[in-house]
């Protein structure tokens with residue numbers, strides 16, 4: 001399916017910012033409500049913009065205060081506010097400073113650059129120290145030319161969305177510095193790295209540990225959906241761990257942050273206009289309706305939460321196959337299996353939550369708001385989150401016809417879980433060495449900086465061409481890679 005409007009722009013899709021030349025993405029004009037913002041606009045969307053002129057370079061040796069005064073004097077059409085007043089506490093939502101500079105090197109007047117935290121799709125991420133406050137931050141440094149126009153569109157989209165959000169489990173964007181060549185995103189530092197890495201070290205998490213993570217994730221996604229923002233690429237690699245500690249029950253408590261809003265969209269308009277059709281995301285986390293490129297909406301994020309929860313509990317994705325087609329077949333069938341022995345110690349309540357998160361039909365899938373009241377998530381067995389009106393009851397029955405039986409079992413299980421968190425100690429994460437990982441579709445060992453995949457599929461030659469099926473054993477150490485394209489060939 002080709003979008004005629006793309007002809008207006010020979011280099012990039014106006015709806016999803018994917019390179020048209022690479023034919024990675026074709027989204028129907030007007031149906032994919034992607035927020036595409038020009039660089040000049042990005043700065044003005046909910047931001048405070050400053051401009052540092054060439055002259056400022058001559059003043060590098062002057063005090064920071066006078067430099068900032070200079071900055072604020074040169075500010076055009078923006079609120080005049082010295083940077084010294086900027087702090088997280090007084091920066092309101094939508095007021096993320098966006099500072100224009102002639103020379104990217106000027107940022108070193110404000111921050112001391114330290115160790116490299118990682119290499120992203122767009123550039124390096126560094127740990128930095130604010131010279132004035134001593135606070136540590138993470139800075140993503142992007143070379144605009146190297147990144148290319150498609151990647152820059154994704155980055156601009158990420159920035160414009162991050163400027164509008166404020167939630168304890170969503171990465172905080174402190175400020176943006178921009179020169180003609182470079183862009184620097186100053187973000188809160190997540191010292192413990194990616195959730196994927198933490199999980200790989202432990203094998204998998206216990207049910208209580210998973211519950212804490214999913215509570216935070218559900219809260220962040222409910223917040224986004226309430227603002228009509230759909231993340232579209234939720235996966236373990238896009239969840240960072242700011243800090244963690246082991247509690248009295250020897251369970252890990254993680255403070256997580258949702259990151260990477262490059263594929264996120266802000267829906268606009270009526271319900272039908274708010275539907276999307278671009279196939280994007282990462283195969284193993286991709287919802288059935290996204291694979292089908294049917295109209296889909298925020299419910300695709302809920303499916304991905306289900307995949308994340310499944311992986312956290314057992315260490316392997318719910319669906320794995322040796323080819324893209326087979327993987328997609330499994331996802332579209334959506335038959336969850338709990339056969340690996342690790343599932344024996346997982347409560348029926350958790351399994352039931354998974355089934356609700358991973359309903360193939362998005363209309364029957366639990367919503368983010370409903371998830372917050374889910375009995376397993378709240379750990380509340382006393383106040384049942386039973387629906388109070390007939391419509392909701394019908395929906396619950398449709399979602400889970402066997403819920404009456406399961407609820408009884410769940411309640412028994414939950415009693416011990418809730419009142420005695422350490423009762424789950426039998427489910428402590430394994431430290432078993434991880435097996436080499438199947439190079440299955442959706443999981444790739446490539447550390448490629450590009451997150452945009454072509455439709456090419458890599459099947460491991462020495463493996464049987466048979467579908468691996470519901471992988472319950474393989475522990476993955478590989479990084480799943482984002483797929484972003486238009487209608488797929490099926």
Ligand code: ADP
Pocket residue numbers: 117118119120121122123125138140171187188189190191193194240259260451
């Ligand atoms: P990508 O473009 O692949 O999504 P990013 O550019 O967001 O990756 O980040 C690259 C790597 O840098 C991440 O894998 C992570 O290890 C590290 N990183 C990114 N953001 C932060 C942060 N706020 N705090 C700590 N490390 C980070």
